Amino acid sequence: MNSTEIIQLLQQQQGPALAAAVADGLHPHVVVPADRLMAVATVLRTDWRLRFDLLRCISAIDWPAKNTIELSYDLLATARGHSFAVKVLLDRANPRVESLRGIWPAAEWHEREAFDLMGVTFLHHPDLRRILLPEDWVGHPLRKDYQYPTEYQGLQLNP
Amino acid sequence: MGLIEGIFEPGLIVTSVDWVLNWSRQRSIFPMTFGIACCAIEMMAAGAARFDLDRFGAGAFRATPRQADLMIVAGTVTCKMAERLRRLWEQMAEPRFVIAMGACAISGGPYHLHAYHVVKGVDQIVPVDVYIPGCPPRPEALIEGLLRLQDKISTRTIAKQAQG
Ligand code: SF4
Numbered sequence: 001m002n003s004t005e006i007i008q009l010l011q012q013q014q015g016p017a018l019a020a021a022v023a024d025g026l027h028p029h030v031v032v033p034a035d036r037l038m039a040v041a042t043v044l045r046t047d048w049r050l051r052f053d054l055l056r057c058i059s060a061i062d063w064p065a066k067n068t069i070e071l072s073y074d075l076l077a078t079a080r081g082h083s084f085a086v087k088v089l090l091d092r093a094n095p096r097v098e099s100l101r102g103i104w105p106a107a108e109w110h111e112r113e114a115f116d117l118m119g120v121t122f123l124h125h126p127d128l129r130r131i132l133l134p135e136d137w138v139g140h141p142l143r144k145d146y147q148y149p150t151e152y153q154g155l156q157l158n159p
Numbered sequence: 160m161g162l163i164e165g166i167f168e169p170g171l172i173v174t175s176v177d178w179v180l181n182w183s184r185q186r187s188i189f190p191m192t193f194g195i196a197c198c199a200i201e202m203m204a205a206g207a208a209r210f211d212l213d214r215f216g217a218g219a220f221r222a223t224p225r226q227a228d229l230m231i232v233a234g235t236v237t238c239k240m241a242e243r244l245r246r247l248w249e250q251m252a253e254p255r256f257v258i259a260m261g262a263c264a265i266s267g268g269p270y271h272l273h274a275y276h277v278v279k280g281v282d283q284i285v286p287v288d289v290y291i292p293g294c295p296p297r298p299e300a301l302i303e304g305l306l307r308l309q310d311k312i313s314t315r316t317i318a319k320q321a322q323g
Contacts, residue, residue, distance in 0.1 A: 133239065146275075152238045
């Protein structure tokens with residue numbers, strides 16, 4: 001299926017859940033509200049025409065001017081050969097969204113990474129710990145307003 | 160500092176024992192199998208057939224710190240790794256030596272500025288005997304560093320040192 005057909009199918013099934021849809025360009029995607037993400041993801045995973053069985057990546061993007069954190073879930077259907085993306089926009093002060101660990105197991109580590117570096121909280125995630133940085137690290141370094149530490153456990157970091 | 164070092168009066172026998180000890184230590188430096196970033200690729204190349212660290216007695220990479228004499232810090236030391244690196248060093252038997260290989264291990268290298276997670280020089284964590292600059296150093300440079308370490312080992316003695 002091409003992106004236009006995927007969007008049509010999603011609109012039939014999820015109608016008002018889609019906040020926006022982009023069918024052309026390099027990154028065709030739909031934008032959904034955070035509370036509808038689970039429903040849309042379930043359709044994408046289980047509908048026999050879509051069958052998106054591979055979650056390639058979860059990207060978190062910080063937009064301080066818009067006061068938004070954007071999550072982009074990039075999907076691939078390995079048997080059908082089509083790919084697509086879903087985006088959610090979250091409040092920058094308190095980014096929370098449902099974990100998709102139950103739909104795509106690969107989401108577990110991607111979500112831990114987004115939590116570690118961007119501070120997004122994934123509800124009902126089985127093991128939401130930092131994945132790259134030490135457990136006692138302060139802050140989320142890929143936020144655009146992150147203040148670099150000068151010291152970590154006695155090590156000088158900014159000479 | 161080993162168990163028998165610094166307790167004997169200098170003399171003919173002591174210097175002869177020194178010579179034997181240093182000779183054997185110089186020629187059987189066992190490095191630890193420990194590579195943490197791209198520099199480790201050059202270290203592996205140095206250990207493989209073309210450059211063959213075994214010619215200098217340093218080709219037996221040990222998979223445990225307890226059998227190793229030399230830690231080649233080949234790569235970027237992150238803050239998370241710092242604690243583990245220190246623990247590995249503490250597990251090594253004395254006398255133990257450290258080579259800081261590459262710009263990252265010396266000073267943070269490409270990550271000296273604008274990196275929140277990289278230790279700016281492994282000498283903040285463990286004492287370093289030889290620094291090998293480069294990004295990455297070629298295997299010849301690692302071999303040169305090893306020879307300088309052998310020079311350093313040759314000056315060791317079990318005799319009492321003058322206090323000072
Ligand atoms: S010094 Fe260069 S080659 Fe070596 S670990 Fe650092 S970036 Fe990699």
